[in-house]
Amino acid sequence: MSEKNREGKRNARDRMIEARAAEEARDRRKKKLVVGGAVLAVIAVAVVIGVVVQNQRSKPETPVAAPAGAIGDKSLVIPAGPADAPSVLTVYEDPRCPACGSFERQFSPTIDQLEDQGKLYVNYHVVSFIDRSLGGSGSKYGANALACAQDAGHFRDYHDVLYRNQPDETSDAFGDKATLIELSKQVPGLDTPTFEACVNDNKYGGWVSAVQQDFDKSSYKSTPTVLLNGAPVYPKKGDEQISPENLVKWVDQANQGKTLGTTGSGGQSPAPTSTAAESNTPPSP
Numbered sequence: 001m002s003e004k005n006r007e008g009k010r011n012a013r014d015r016m017i018e019a020r021a022a023e024e025a026r027d028r029r030k031k032k033l034v035v036g037g038a039v040l041a042v043i044a045v046a047v048v049i050g051v052v053v054q055n056q057r058s059k060p061e062t063p064v065a066a067p068a069g070a071i072g073d074k075s076l077v078i079p080a081g082p083a084d085a086p087s088v089l090t091v092y093e094d095p096r097c098p099a100c101g102s103f104e105r106q107f108s109p110t111i112d113q114l115e116d117q118g119k120l121y122v123n124y125h126v127v128s129f130i131d132r133s134l135g136g137s138g139s140k141y142g143a144n145a146l147a148c149a150q151d152a153g154h155f156r157d158y159h160d161v162l163y164r165n166q167p168d169e170t171s172d173a174f175g176d177k178a179t180l181i182e183l184s185k186q187v188p189g190l191d192t193p194t195f196e197a198c199v200n201d202n203k204y205g206g207w208v209s210a211v212q213q214d215f216d217k218s219s220y221k222s223t224p225t226v227l228l229n230g231a232p233v234y235p236k237k238g239d240e241q242i243s244p245e246n247l248v249k250w251v252d253q254a255n256q257g258k259t260l261g262t263t264g265s266g267g268q269s270p271a272p273t274s275t276a277a278e279s280n281t282p283p284s285p
Helices: 003-057 098-116 130-134 138-151 155-164 177-186 193-200 205-217 244-255 274-280
Strands: 078-080 087-093 120-126 225-228
Touching: 078 138, 078 155, 087 098, 087 244, 098 120, 098 155, 098 244, 120 138, 120 205, 130 138, 138 155, 138 177, 138 193, 138 205, 155 177, 177 193, 225 244
Parallel strands: 087 120
Antiparallel strands: 078 120, 087 225
8 A cells, every 4th residue: 555545544534533522522512511501490490499488488477367456566466454554564475385374373363453453454475386396286276266265355264264274285285176165165155156166267377377476586485474564574573583472563663653544344455446555565576
């Protein structure tokens, strides 16, 4: 074979090798573009999901329905006693909370008496966080039942019955709606088809969630949290330990020289106007 022919074959072979290398390079670039596009698509989807989640978190927390007479921002507070009383007791409590049960069994007679005397207006924030830590639904269903009792004008009496019959926090007995309805029989006039339907349908479930969300955003992390005219009094006020006697003393001191409120029927005041209610309610933390 002549040198010229050998040179021609080498050139043809080199051209084939170069062409194959160029084609492989193009294939690699295409793959990179496809992979890069897929990554960008995933990132774009993630961004969209993040925006959707953030928008969901940013939705207004105003509940669909609130019990009659509820007061404060977004109507998250249940009042008891005369709205024009000179002092306000703010109470955060969970129906399953054993410390709340102990507090109520010791103090509810005194608090009820101070309401009936026109000395005290009580604002209840009924929270439900124990369900999250222990499981079950007794906190949420108990809070809903209290809202149903508020609708019926029997919040205070049912509230006292609920805490007098509070089960151990690990039993979740209030997660049984039949138990909550059975306890309503201890409150004259409360055990009605309307109340039963309200409990069974969990009518105020959205409101209960909104109250808990409000508590989560506050500076308070435990229950009961008890404030007298905005200042903490549980487990003590200053250097003085709380007791029924001391609570009466503290309220009388705060009310000195002030006009007492007008007591509603059975200590349950008529639903106040929002202006009157909010003027007596310490601002949410």
